[in-house]
Amino acid sequence: MTSPSDAAISAGIWSTPEAQASRRRRKRGDLVLQGLGIGAISLAVGLLGLLLVSLGYLGYRAFVQTMVTLDFPVSTERVDAANPAAGNYRLVIRDALVAQFPEVTSTGDLRDLNAILTNNAQFMVRDAVIADPSVIGGTIRLSLPASDQFDQLNKNNVPRDVPETQRRISDQQILWFDTLAERGAVSTPFNWGLIFNADSRFPELAGLAGAIVGTFYAILVCFLISFPVGIAAAIYLEEFAPRNRFTDIVEVNINNLAAVPSVVFGLLGLAVFLNFFGLPRSAPLVGGMVLALMTLPTMIIVTRAALKAVPPSIREAALGMGASKHQMILHHVLPLSMPGILTGTIIGLAHALGETAPLLLIGMNAFITSPPGGLLDASTTLPTQIFIWADSPERGFLARTAAGILVLLAFLVVMNALAIFLRQRLERRW
Amino acid sequence: MVNVIGSRTVNDSTKPTVSISVAAPQDAMPAAREPRIRTDKVNVWYGEKHALFDVTVDIPDRAVMAFIGPSGCGKSTFLRCINRMNDTIDSARVEGSITLDGKDIYDPDLDVVELRARVGMVFQKPNPFPKSIFENVAYGPRIHGLARHKTDVEAIVVSSLKKAGLFEEVKDRLDEPGTGLSGGQQQRLCIARTIAVSPDVILMDEPCSALDPIATARVEELIDELRENYTIIIVTHSMQQAARVSQRTSFFHLGVMVETGPTDQIFTNPKDKRTQDYITGRFG
Ligand SMILES: Nc1ncnc2c1ncn2[C@@H]1O[C@H](COP(=O)(O)OP(=O)(O)O)[C@@H](O)[C@H]1O
Ligand SMILES: [Mg+2]
Numbered sequence: 244m245t246s247p248s249d250a251a252i253s254a255g256i257w258s259t260p261e262a263q264a265s266r267r268r269r270k271r272g273d274l275v276l277q278g279l280g281i282g283a284i285s286l287a288v289g290l291l292g293l294l295l296v297s298l299g300y301l302g303y304r305a306f307v308q309t310m311v312t313l314d315f316p317v318s319t320e321r322v323d324a325a326n327p328a329a330g331n332y333r334l335v336i337r338d339a340l341v342a343q344f345p346e347v348t349s350t351g352d353l354r355d356l357n358a359i360l361t362n363n364a365q366f367m368v369r370d371a372v373i374a375d376p377s378v379i380g381g382t383i384r385l386s387l388p389a390s391d392q393f394d395q396l397n398k399n400n401v402p403r404d405v406p407e408t409q410r411r412i413s414d415q416q417i418l419w420f421d422t423l424a425e426r427g428a429v430s431t432p433f434n435w436g437l438i439f440n441a442d443s444r445f446p447e448l449a450g451l452a453g454a455i456v457g458t459f460y461a462i463l464v465c466f467l468i469s470f471p472v473g474i475a476a477a478i479y480l481e482e483f484a485p486r487n488r489f490t491d492i493v494e495v496n497i498n499n500l501a502a503v504p505s506v507v508f509g510l511l512g513l514a515v516f517l518n519f520f521g522l523p524r525s526a527p528l529v530g531g532m533v534l535a536l537m538t539l540p541t542m543i544i545v546t547r548a549a550l551k552a553v554p555p556s557i558r559e560a561a562l563g564m565g566a567s568k569h570q571m572i573l574h575h576v577l578p579l580s581m582p583g584i585l586t587g588t589i590i591g592l593a594h595a596l597g598e599t600a601p602l603l604l605i606g607m608n609a610f611i612t613s614p615p616g617g618l619l620d621a622s623t624t625l626p627t628q629i630f631i632w633a634d635s636p637e638r639g640f641l642a643r644t645a646a647g648i649l650v651l652l653a654f655l656v657v658m659n660a661l662a663i664f665l666r667q668r669l670e671r672r673w
Numbered sequence: 674m675v676n677v678i679g680s681r682t683v684n685d686s687t688k689p690t691v692s693i694s695v696a697a698p699q700d701a702m703p704a705a706r707e708p709r710i711r712t713d714k715v716n717v718w719y720g721e722k723h724a725l726f727d728v729t730v731d732i733p734d735r736a737v738m739a740f741i742g743p744s745g746c747g748k749s750t751f752l753r754c755i756n757r758m759n760d761t762i763d764s765a766r767v768e769g770s771i772t773l774d775g776k777d778i779y780d781p782d783l784d785v786v787e788l789r790a791r792v793g794m795v796f797q798k799p800n801p802f803p804k805s806i807f808e809n810v811a812y813g814p815r816i817h818g819l820a821r822h823k824t825d826v827e828a829i830v831v832s833s834l835k836k837a838g839l840f841e842e843v844k845d846r847l848d849e850p851g852t853g854l855s856g857g858q859q860q861r862l863c864i865a866r867t868i869a870v871s872p873d874v875i876l877m878d879e880p881c882s883a884l885d886p887i888a889t890a891r892v893e894e895l896i897d898e899l900r901e902n903y904t905i906i907i908v909t910h911s912m913q914q915a916a917r918v919s920q921r922t923s924f925f926h927l928g929v930m931v932e933t934g935p936t937d938q939i940f941t942n943p944k945d946k947r948t949q950d951y952i953t954g955r956f957g
Contacts, residue, residue: 486763556800560863562761563796564813565789565870574812575802 298652302645308434308447309389309397311360311423314382315339315368324379327372332365343426344419355416359423361388361447386430388447391639393420397431400638437646441613442628446639449632451650456614457527457607457622458596458654464531464618465538465595470588472535473542474577480543481550482572501540508537509601517605524606525621533605534595541594545587549580582669589662593655599626625651709734709874709904710755715769717750717759724750728769728930730923732874737896737905739915739936742925743951748908751925752876755906756792757785773874790817793867795877799859801851801866806843809851809862810834813870829869837865838895857888861895868899875899877907881914893918912952916940924948 256262316338322330340356341347347356361367364387371385372378388394392412395401397420407414423429440450480497484490512533516522522529553576561571602608608627615622623631629647632640708731717725725747732738740748750759757778759765771778778788790813801809810830813819820826830847834840839861843854851862860880867875877896881889896905896918909915915922916936923933924945932945943949 554800556796556798557802559758559761559794559796560800560802563756563758563789563794564816564866565786566812566816567786570816574816579803 295652298645298649302642302647302649304398304400305437305639305642305646306434307398307431308436309394310386310430310432311389311393312384312386312428312430313339313343314384316342316382317368317372317379319380322372322379324376327376327379328369330369330372332369332372335368336360336364343423343428352415355413356419358390358412358416359393359420361390362445363443363448364388386432388436389420389429391446391637394447395638396420397424397429437643438650442611442623442631444610446635446637446643449640449643451625451628451647453611453614454623454625454628454647455650457530458624460527460615460618460622461530461534461602461607461624462592462596464528465534466588466592468532468535469538469542469591473539473588474546474584476539477543477546477550478572478577481547482568482576497540497543501544504600505537505598506600506604508533509604511536512601513604523619523621525609525611525623526619527607527615527622527624528618529605530602530607530624531618533601534598537598537601538591538595541591542588545591546580546584549583549587550576552583553579582666585665585669586662589658589665593658596654596658597626597651599630602627603630625654707734708732709774711770711772712751712754713770715751715754715767715771717747717754717768718764718766719762720764724928725754726928728925730930730933732904732906733921734904735900735902736921737900737907737919739919739922740906740908740925741910741912741915741922741951742931744910746925747928748925749878750928751930752794752878752906752908755874755876756789756794758789758794760785790870791872792874792876793870793872795860795863795867795875795880797879798883799856799863801854801859801862803850803852805848806834806851806854806862807847810866810869813866817870819870833865833869834862836868836899837861838891838898839865855888857884857891860884860888860892864892864895864899868903872903874904874906877905879908879910882910889914912940924951926951 315335317330317335318338321332321335321338337353337357340359341353344356347353367387368383368385371383375383389397392401393416396403396412396417401410401412403417420429436448436450438450438455439452440448441453443449476497480490480494484493512529516529516532517524557575557579558571561575562568566574602624606621607623608631609621609623610631611621611623625647629644629651632644632647710732712728712730712732715725715728716723728747728751740752742748753759754767754771755773755778757767759767767779773788773792776783778792802812804812807830810833811820811826814826814829820829831840834843839858842858843849843862851859854862860883864875864880880896881892884892893914896907899905900920907915907918919936921933922936922939924931924939924943924947926947932939932943932948934944939948940952943952
């Protein structure tokens with residue numbers, strides 16, 4: 244197309260000093276902007292990494308638990324085969340320990356020796372014997388959690404080289420524990436109790452089961468309320484509401500509600516659900532209702548955005564075919580906006596999942612040692628459980644707090660993955 | 674074409690209103706028939722803006738009527754009055770009378786859903802539903818209860834796709850998304866979808882403006898075929914298109930219907946100065 248002279252001229256144009264300078268300037272601009280973006284992302288990723296590393300460092304110890312495995316002699320002297328539940332299991336445990344350390348005889352020493360095992364050891368032995376009464380008269384081999392002090396000792400959280408008076412366990416106790424360890428009686432398996440136990444005063448026994456079940460119920464209630472109500476409200480506002488002053492006021496207020504601090508919803512729940520309607524305190528039902536109040540504005544906003552994003556041409560197509568308004572919405576607009584609504588819903592629920600303040604106000608930070616059996620049973624939730632543990636002085640709760648946060652984060656990751664999965668599934672089905 | 678006529682007869686018998694010109698010979702001159710749609714002094718406002726002024730036009734049965742005019746002169750607005758799509762615009766207000774087969778379509782007793790089943794619409798940008806080709810066509814018959822059984826739906830889908838000249842191209846992939854077709858195929862799918870509810874009137878708002886010349890030619894051919902069985906109103910900004918496909922033409926200018934007449938007369942011997950200026954390319 245271009246003759247040689249044209250090419251020469253254009254080459255001249257491209258290589259004038261001004262052109263080169265301006266090109267350099269543009270490239271520098273591009274680089275600076277790109278660099279800023281990379282810097283911002285690195286900062287965010289770095290901080291997140293730091294958080295995860297520090298939580299992991301603190302929390303990994305809570306994912307394993309020091310266990311002591313002993314043979315417990317269940318003599319008929321201590322436990323009556325006719326009524327195993329009434330046996331003297333404190334003495335069964337003492338017998339087992341004395342069998343390991345026959346030299347211990349004084350009451351004080353026996354108490355110190357006993358302190359190696361968790362406080363609830365006697366109930367655990369009892370439950371094992373009741374489950375299998377044939378061991379009465381023989382021995383039963385059980386792995387029981389070590390008490391928090393010895394768990395920490397085993398995890399190297401207790402300084403061994405300081406004077407005895409500066410720690411809560413004596414040199415003698417350390418010696419006993421080390422002897423047990425030498426004999427192969429001490430192990431540190433994965434701490435299933437963290438997930439399957441409910442809360443406890445003793446860190447070595449405390450777990451998240453109650454909090455997980457409570458969270459599940461509360462989020463379920465929150466979803467069952469905020470999802471349908473949010474969609475219905477959004478559809479009305481987006482598709483049916485006349486454009487007038489009243490609609491504007493409603494709209495502005497919904498946007499404002501989304502920005503209200505969540506603790507206010509807790510106060511509302513306290514005043515309305517507990518004090519006025521007399522619903523039980525600490526119940527996941529009430530927690531879910533409070534979270535639903537909090538999530539609803541967000542839900543309405545994301546649903547409206549999703550509805551608005553459906554191209555008008557689809558609405559026209561449906562109406563032009565003689566679809567009535569509800570057919571247009573239910574057959575076309577809503578299915579098309581579902582991926583957006585679901586993503587928004589899951590993000591809203593994830594937000595609710597991590598919410599603590601409003602739940603504290605309705606008493607979901609109670610000390611409850613069994614998972615809730617229903618929506619009206621008192622319970623905690625993951626964030627309030629973390630809050631309780633963070634407040635506890637025992638060393639073992641420090642690691643458990645971090646572990647609890649990691650579990651909460653794992654739930655959030657799972658929910659977000661679910662959001663992405665659902666979104667892609669539905670989008671593939673257009 | 675036997676198929677087409679067959680299905681028309683069935684559909685007509687299910688309609689409450691008897692079509693006046695059913696008995697008329699297929700090859701009769703358009704003007705010889707009674708007009709299907711009459712409009713009298715139609716005015717439209719969008720809020721404060723007066724967009725259409727006293728439009729009075731008769732639209733012949735089984736013929737193609739073209740609305741031409743410069744952009745923004747109210748062609749779409751007027752077209753959308755005929756199936757009451759303007760009802761969906763909050764600010765729009767329509768006055769005057771429009772009758773279909775003698776029945777006032779703005780009568781409060783009239784159900785707009787039934788009206789739109791009888792007056793189908795094809796839009797400027799092809800807008801198939803993001804569903805399968807089959808579902809696109811089956812949707813109308815389903816919501817209007819035209820087909821009880823699966824086999825009935827299938828029969829309607831196949832015959833509509835055939836009438837829209839699309840069947841051969843898509844018969845092996847009816848369950849693929851309609852949005853995956855080419856622009857021209859999508860527009861013919863939209864026409865098939867409209868035909869599937871066996872309307873009496875088909876409104877087309879610049880149906881070819883988003884299509885390439887070859888796809889445009891196919892759609893124009895299709896319009897010419899459909900004219901035997903449907904009353905068609907087409908809005909176009911292309912005078913050549915109006916000349917090619919229509920029998921009657923109305924020229925709109927600044928919200929006023931300036932002149933209506935047989936297409937060849939409008940193009941060869943316009944009566945109004947503004948029409949003359951427009952078709953000779955002096956504005957627009
Ligand atoms: N939804 C609407 N709201 C307000 N004004 C509109 C709307 N639709 C069309 N109009 C106005 O009405 C006039 C006619 O528009 P339209 O019928 O779309 O013209 P055409 O189809 O001939 O190009 C234009 O001035 C346009 O700005
Ligand atoms: Mg237009």
